[in-house]
Ligand SMILES: Nc1ncnc2c1ncn2[C@@H]1O[C@H](COP(=O)(O)OP(=O)(O)OP(=O)(O)O)[C@@H](O)[C@H]1O
């Protein structure tokens with residue numbers, strides 16, 4: 026039998042137990058945690074029984090996906106199964122939990138400055154050379170892109186070792202798609218103009234490469250080299266889905282992912298109305314700004330835990346906003362449809378109305394917000410490009426985003442005016 030211990034701020038939360046020949050381990054909360062702790066997820070009630078597949082889904086949602094995962098598994102020479110990978114790299118994840126085998130101590134981490142030559146190599150290889158780093162340093166972040174959690178002291182970058190906490194995430198250029206770090210940075214600037222709270226992000230060029238540097242909203246610097254981890258979960262975790270289910274099922278007429286997010290916020294958020302409105306705005310922004318990859322792992326809940334482990338839950342700042350519409354060879358299909366419409370170039374008035382119904386709000390709320398964003402986004406985009414180029418230098422490919430946003434906003438306005446003039 027193998028086991029992994031789960032810790033929150035050094036306290037034992039529970040244990041994952043895997044019997045020989047069994048893929049899905051059992052998960053039990055520790056009895057002291059049941060008395061004094063909080064549920065790790067909206068999908069994992071604080072009960073003494075085995076939480077089974079839902080708990081395993083929660084933990085496997087912490088792991089890298091796609092090629093990033095394949096490379097780490099290859100480098101580590103471990104079996105390509107979730108339990109082995111969680112044991113190998115689950116020391117520093119999204120949120121506050123630390124996973125340890127019996128031989129590990131959750132408080133054993135330290136920091137090592139990244140040398141210039143190592144950093145040059147990371148940027149030049151678009152992050153490919155970081156694979157060996159993840160394996161030695163127990164760093165795990167979800168997503169398909171190569172990214173590196175780091176600790177920043179002034180402008181110096183440090184590598185968290187053996188599961189020490191990071192403060193920032195570096196996202197490198199993506200081999201298959203051009204301009205992603207610049208696009209993500211610009212989109213965050215445009216989103217801020219639209220009143221959307223995003224994790225602070227900046228764009229950096231380096232010898233032979235570029236990257237985006239993102240502040241972690243789930244970390245608090247207490248003092249030098251003392252970082253507090255804040256608990257978070259994404260909406261795959263909150264709804265008990267596996268990471269493979271981050272895209273809702275399109276041909277299932279009952280799958281209403283946006284409605285599900287809204288219902289969760291209505292029930293659990295400490296600021297339900299504000300958070301519900303934030304999600305509605307996020308979805309409209311995604312459609313009008315051509316961000317088709319806004320799936321259930323690209324939106325999260327942030328937990329505030331007081332000294333008595335009482336919890337308040339709120340929507341986390343938004344992240345991973347990319348205008349996929351402006352990138353060749355990426356599917357334009359919306360991860361979360363508007364009503365049942367997943368083609369961003371074909372969203373009609375009736376689809377926005379269906380979205381309002383899905384969210385349980387009036388049509389007016391949605392239509393007014395669509396019109397507000399569609400009217401202003403083109404101008405905010407021009408201004409944000411100006412600001413971007415002032416800060417980081419000329420970047421002609423940003424015009425592609427401007428074109429996408431102009432087209433999508435024009436269509437949205439035409440679709441709504443067509444209906445309201447009838
Ligand atoms: N600023 C942040 N602070 C804390 N956690 C973050 C932040 N940004 C991202 N994360 C966490 O890291 C995960 C991966 O980040 P991100 O979505 O940016 O990666 P990605 O590889 O682009 O993902 P995808 O597979 O959607 O393309 C997120 O799902 C979230 O849990």
Ligand SMILES: [Mg+2]
Nearest residue numbers: 168322323345
């Ligand atoms: Mg993502």
